[in-house]
Amino acid sequence: MNKTAIMTSTPIKRSVRRAIVLGCYLGGILMAFGWTLEQPLRWFLVIPCGFACILCMGSLLMPYTLGVSDGTDEMLDERQLQRRNRTYLDAYRILGLLVMFAALYFYIAVTSGKWWLPKNEYEINVVFWGTMLICITLPTALTTWSEPDPIMEDTQ
Protein backbone atom coordinates (compact mmCIF):
# COMPACT_ATOMS: atom_id res chain seq x y z
CA MET A 1 0.00 0.00 0.00
CA ASN A 2 1.22 3.45 -0.85
CA LYS A 3 1.92 5.13 2.46
CA THR A 4 2.02 8.53 0.88
CA ALA A 5 -1.59 8.26 -0.20
CA ILE A 6 -2.99 8.40 3.30
CA MET A 7 -4.16 11.50 5.10
CA THR A 8 -5.63 12.93 1.95
CA SER A 9 -7.70 15.42 3.90
CA THR A 10 -6.07 18.75 4.67
CA PRO A 11 -4.18 18.55 7.96
CA ILE A 12 -5.77 20.61 10.70
CA LYS A 13 -3.92 23.04 12.95
CA ARG A 14 -3.03 21.81 16.39
CA SER A 15 -5.15 24.45 18.15
CA VAL A 16 -8.25 23.25 16.29
CA ARG A 17 -7.45 19.62 17.02
CA ARG A 18 -7.00 20.40 20.70
CA ALA A 19 -10.32 22.22 20.71
CA ILE A 20 -11.93 19.05 19.33
CA VAL A 21 -10.40 16.95 22.13
CA LEU A 22 -11.55 19.45 24.75
CA GLY A 23 -14.99 19.62 23.12
CA CYS A 24 -15.35 15.87 23.42
CA TYR A 25 -14.48 15.62 27.11
CA LEU A 26 -15.88 18.95 28.34
CA GLY A 27 -19.05 18.33 26.36
CA GLY A 28 -19.44 14.96 28.07
CA ILE A 29 -18.84 16.41 31.53
CA LEU A 30 -21.26 19.32 31.00
CA MET A 31 -23.87 16.98 29.57
CA ALA A 32 -23.62 14.77 32.66
CA PHE A 33 -23.86 17.86 34.87
CA GLY A 34 -26.85 19.13 32.90
CA TRP A 35 -28.89 16.07 33.77
CA THR A 36 -28.88 17.16 37.40
CA LEU A 37 -30.50 20.53 36.62
CA GLU A 38 -34.19 21.39 36.61
CA GLN A 39 -36.29 20.64 33.53
CA PRO A 40 -36.27 23.93 31.52
CA LEU A 41 -32.58 24.59 32.13
CA ARG A 42 -31.57 20.99 31.61
CA TRP A 43 -32.19 20.87 27.86
CA PHE A 44 -30.36 24.14 27.25
CA LEU A 45 -27.22 22.48 28.55
CA VAL A 46 -27.70 18.83 27.68
CA ILE A 47 -28.65 19.19 24.02
CA PRO A 48 -25.80 21.48 22.80
CA CYS A 49 -23.19 19.82 25.00
CA GLY A 50 -24.30 16.34 24.00
CA PHE A 51 -24.28 17.34 20.35
CA ALA A 52 -20.76 18.81 20.67
CA CYS A 53 -19.55 15.73 22.52
CA ILE A 54 -20.89 13.32 19.92
CA LEU A 55 -19.54 15.38 17.00
CA CYS A 56 -16.07 15.65 18.54
CA MET A 57 -16.09 11.97 19.46
CA GLY A 58 -16.99 11.13 15.87
CA SER A 59 -14.00 13.14 14.65
CA LEU A 60 -11.73 11.36 17.10
CA LEU A 61 -13.01 7.99 15.95
CA MET A 62 -12.06 8.92 12.37
CA PRO A 63 -8.57 10.35 12.94
CA TYR A 64 -7.71 10.50 9.24
CA THR A 65 -10.23 13.33 8.95
CA LEU A 66 -8.01 15.32 11.30
CA GLY A 67 -4.80 14.52 9.43
CA VAL A 68 -3.46 12.67 12.44
CA SER A 69 -1.03 9.76 12.44
CA ASP A 70 -3.38 7.00 13.38
CA GLY A 71 -4.25 3.80 11.60
CA THR A 72 -2.89 0.40 10.75
CA ASP A 73 0.81 -0.30 10.26
CA GLU A 74 0.41 -0.57 6.50
CA MET A 75 -1.07 2.92 6.29
CA LEU A 76 1.63 4.74 8.23
CA ASP A 77 5.21 5.66 7.52
CA GLU A 78 7.99 5.37 10.09
CA ARG A 79 7.42 8.75 11.77
CA GLN A 80 3.68 8.21 12.04
CA LEU A 81 4.23 4.71 13.41
CA GLN A 82 6.57 6.10 16.07
CA ARG A 83 4.06 8.74 17.10
CA ARG A 84 1.16 6.33 17.16
CA ASN A 85 3.08 3.74 19.18
CA ARG A 86 4.24 6.39 21.62
CA THR A 87 0.76 7.80 22.23
CA TYR A 88 -0.77 4.34 22.46
CA LEU A 89 1.78 3.46 25.10
CA ASP A 90 0.94 6.66 26.99
CA ALA A 91 -2.78 5.87 26.69
CA TYR A 92 -2.17 2.36 28.00
CA ARG A 93 -0.32 3.74 31.01
CA ILE A 94 -3.00 6.35 31.75
CA LEU A 95 -5.83 3.81 31.41
CA GLY A 96 -3.89 1.34 33.55
CA LEU A 97 -3.52 3.94 36.30
CA LEU A 98 -7.20 4.92 36.06
CA VAL A 99 -8.34 1.30 36.28
CA MET A 100 -6.01 0.67 39.22
CA PHE A 101 -7.27 3.71 41.17
CA ALA A 102 -10.90 2.96 40.26
CA ALA A 103 -10.54 -0.61 41.48
CA LEU A 104 -8.91 0.59 44.69
CA TYR A 105 -11.61 3.21 45.22
CA PHE A 106 -14.48 0.81 44.68
CA TYR A 107 -12.83 -1.82 46.88
CA ILE A 108 -12.55 0.66 49.77
CA ALA A 109 -15.99 2.15 49.08
CA VAL A 110 -17.71 -1.24 49.05
CA THR A 111 -15.89 -2.64 52.08
CA SER A 112 -16.14 0.49 54.22
CA GLY A 113 -19.55 1.63 53.01
CA LYS A 114 -18.66 5.25 53.71
CA TRP A 115 -17.57 6.50 50.30
CA TRP A 116 -19.79 7.42 47.39
CA LEU A 117 -21.01 4.67 45.09
CA PRO A 118 -23.34 4.97 42.08
CA LYS A 119 -26.80 4.15 43.29
CA ASN A 120 -29.47 5.46 40.96
CA GLU A 121 -29.75 4.98 37.19
CA TYR A 122 -28.31 8.42 36.42
CA GLU A 123 -25.11 7.85 38.40
CA ILE A 124 -24.58 4.40 36.93
CA ASN A 125 -25.04 5.86 33.43
CA VAL A 126 -22.50 8.61 34.11
CA VAL A 127 -19.88 6.12 35.28
CA PHE A 128 -20.58 3.68 32.47
CA TRP A 129 -20.67 6.18 29.57
CA GLY A 130 -17.76 8.16 31.00
CA THR A 131 -15.63 5.02 31.10
CA MET A 132 -16.70 4.08 27.58
CA LEU A 133 -15.88 7.54 26.27
CA ILE A 134 -12.39 7.50 27.77
CA CYS A 135 -11.60 3.95 26.67
CA ILE A 136 -12.71 4.56 23.09
CA THR A 137 -11.17 7.95 22.48
CA LEU A 138 -8.13 8.28 24.73
CA PRO A 139 -5.41 6.87 22.41
CA THR A 140 -6.57 8.96 19.46
CA ALA A 141 -7.17 11.96 21.67
CA LEU A 142 -3.55 11.82 22.84
CA THR A 143 -2.32 11.57 19.26
CA THR A 144 -4.58 14.41 18.19
CA TRP A 145 -3.42 16.54 21.12
CA SER A 146 0.29 15.94 20.71
CA GLU A 147 0.75 15.93 16.93
CA PRO A 148 2.66 19.09 15.98
CA ASP A 149 1.32 21.74 13.66
CA PRO A 150 1.11 20.49 10.08
CA ILE A 151 3.50 21.63 7.41
CA MET A 152 1.60 22.75 4.38
CA GLU A 153 2.65 21.41 0.99
CA ASP A 154 4.71 23.86 -1.01
CA THR A 155 4.00 24.57 -4.62
CA GLN A 156 7.51 24.14 -5.99
Add this chain to the structure above:
Amino acid sequence: MLYLYNNTFMKTTKRGDESTIKIHNRLPVLRAERGLSRQELADAVGVNFQTIGYLERGDYNPSLELALQLSEFFNLPIEAIFSRSPFKPLSSELYARNTETPRTETPRTETPRTETPRTETPNPQAPRTPEEVQK
Protein backbone atom coordinates in the same frame (compact mmCIF):
# COMPACT_ATOMS: atom_id res chain seq x y z
CA MET B 1 20.00 7.20 42.35
CA LEU B 2 16.64 7.46 40.63
CA TYR B 3 17.52 10.94 39.41
CA LEU B 4 20.76 9.66 37.92
CA TYR B 5 18.96 6.81 36.24
CA ASN B 6 16.30 9.09 34.79
CA ASN B 7 18.88 11.59 33.66
CA THR B 8 20.91 8.96 31.85
CA PHE B 9 17.79 7.40 30.43
CA MET B 10 16.52 10.69 29.02
CA LYS B 11 19.84 11.56 27.46
CA THR B 12 20.40 8.30 25.67
CA THR B 13 16.95 7.30 24.52
CA LYS B 14 14.38 8.67 22.18
CA ARG B 15 10.88 9.59 23.20
CA GLY B 16 8.87 8.79 20.13
CA ASP B 17 10.31 10.92 17.40
CA GLU B 18 11.40 13.62 19.83
CA SER B 19 15.02 12.69 19.78
CA THR B 20 17.47 14.21 22.20
CA ILE B 21 20.07 14.35 19.44
CA LYS B 22 19.59 17.00 16.80
CA ILE B 23 20.41 15.86 13.29
CA HIS B 24 20.90 18.64 10.77
CA ASN B 25 20.11 18.13 7.12
CA ARG B 26 20.31 19.75 3.73
CA LEU B 27 17.02 18.45 2.42
CA PRO B 28 15.45 21.88 1.68
CA VAL B 29 18.47 22.94 -0.39
CA LEU B 30 18.72 19.64 -2.25
CA ARG B 31 15.01 19.64 -2.92
CA ALA B 32 15.07 23.23 -4.14
CA GLU B 33 18.07 22.54 -6.38
CA ARG B 34 16.19 19.76 -8.09
CA GLY B 35 12.90 21.65 -8.19
CA LEU B 36 11.05 18.99 -6.22
CA SER B 37 8.03 19.50 -4.03
CA ARG B 38 7.74 17.77 -0.67
CA GLN B 39 5.08 15.51 -2.11
CA GLU B 40 7.30 14.43 -4.98
CA LEU B 41 10.20 13.66 -2.67
CA ALA B 42 7.86 11.87 -0.27
CA ASP B 43 6.49 9.76 -3.13
CA ALA B 44 10.02 8.88 -4.20
CA VAL B 45 11.07 7.59 -0.79
CA GLY B 46 7.67 6.23 0.27
CA VAL B 47 6.72 8.45 3.19
CA ASN B 48 4.09 11.06 3.89
CA PHE B 49 4.90 14.60 2.76
CA GLN B 50 4.40 15.78 6.33
CA THR B 51 7.31 13.57 7.34
CA ILE B 52 9.54 15.32 4.80
CA GLY B 53 8.41 18.63 6.29
CA TYR B 54 9.20 17.51 9.83
CA LEU B 55 12.58 16.22 8.65
CA GLU B 56 13.39 19.57 7.07
CA ARG B 57 12.23 21.43 10.16
CA GLY B 58 14.41 19.23 12.37
CA ASP B 59 11.42 17.90 14.32
CA TYR B 60 12.13 14.34 13.30
CA ASN B 61 15.28 12.30 12.83
CA PRO B 62 15.11 9.71 10.06
CA SER B 63 15.76 6.03 10.46
CA LEU B 64 18.84 4.60 8.80
CA GLU B 65 16.62 3.10 6.12
CA LEU B 66 15.03 6.43 5.26
CA ALA B 67 18.40 8.19 5.35
CA LEU B 68 19.79 5.59 2.93
CA GLN B 69 16.77 5.97 0.67
CA LEU B 70 17.25 9.74 0.57
CA SER B 71 20.95 9.27 -0.05
CA GLU B 72 20.23 6.95 -2.99
CA PHE B 73 17.57 9.27 -4.34
CA PHE B 74 19.85 12.32 -4.34
CA ASN B 75 22.84 10.18 -5.36
CA LEU B 76 24.89 11.68 -2.56
CA PRO B 77 26.67 10.20 0.46
CA ILE B 78 24.67 10.31 3.68
CA GLU B 79 27.10 12.74 5.28
CA ALA B 80 26.37 15.23 2.49
CA ILE B 81 22.69 15.22 3.50
CA PHE B 82 22.75 14.64 7.26
CA SER B 83 25.13 15.83 9.91
CA ARG B 84 25.30 16.07 13.69
CA SER B 85 26.71 19.58 13.44
CA PRO B 86 25.09 22.46 11.56
CA PHE B 87 25.92 22.70 7.89
CA LYS B 88 27.63 25.71 6.40
CA PRO B 89 25.82 27.25 3.43
CA LEU B 90 26.64 25.31 0.26
CA SER B 91 27.72 28.44 -1.57
CA SER B 92 30.27 29.37 1.07
CA GLU B 93 31.59 25.82 1.15
CA LEU B 94 32.02 25.79 -2.61
CA TYR B 95 33.69 29.15 -2.57
CA ALA B 96 35.96 28.15 0.27
CA ARG B 97 36.95 25.02 -1.63
CA ASN B 98 37.88 27.08 -4.68
CA THR B 99 40.06 29.42 -2.68
CA GLU B 100 41.71 26.62 -0.72
CA THR B 101 42.92 24.75 -3.83
CA PRO B 102 46.57 25.47 -4.71
CA ARG B 103 47.08 28.01 -7.49
CA THR B 104 48.55 26.84 -10.77
CA GLU B 105 49.56 30.33 -11.86
CA THR B 106 53.22 31.19 -11.93
CA PRO B 107 54.23 32.88 -8.74
CA ARG B 108 54.94 36.57 -8.92
CA THR B 109 58.57 37.45 -8.76
CA GLU B 110 59.55 40.76 -7.33
CA THR B 111 61.46 42.62 -9.97
CA PRO B 112 64.09 45.00 -8.64
CA ARG B 113 63.15 48.64 -9.02
CA THR B 114 65.17 50.60 -11.47
CA GLU B 115 63.84 53.94 -10.33
CA THR B 116 65.95 56.02 -8.06
CA PRO B 117 64.55 56.20 -4.62
CA ARG B 118 62.87 59.43 -3.68
CA THR B 119 64.47 61.32 -0.93
CA GLU B 120 62.35 63.25 1.44
CA THR B 121 64.93 65.89 2.27
CA PRO B 122 65.28 68.48 -0.50
CA ASN B 123 68.71 69.25 -1.91
CA PRO B 124 69.48 72.87 -0.94
CA GLN B 125 71.70 73.38 -4.02
CA ALA B 126 69.18 72.02 -6.51
CA PRO B 127 67.26 74.58 -8.64
CA ARG B 128 63.68 75.11 -7.42
CA THR B 129 61.93 77.06 -10.18
CA PRO B 130 62.27 77.10 -14.01
CA GLU B 131 63.85 80.64 -13.80
CA GLU B 132 66.49 79.39 -11.48
CA VAL B 133 67.15 76.46 -13.83
CA GLN B 134 67.61 78.87 -16.79
CA LYS B 135 70.02 80.98 -14.79
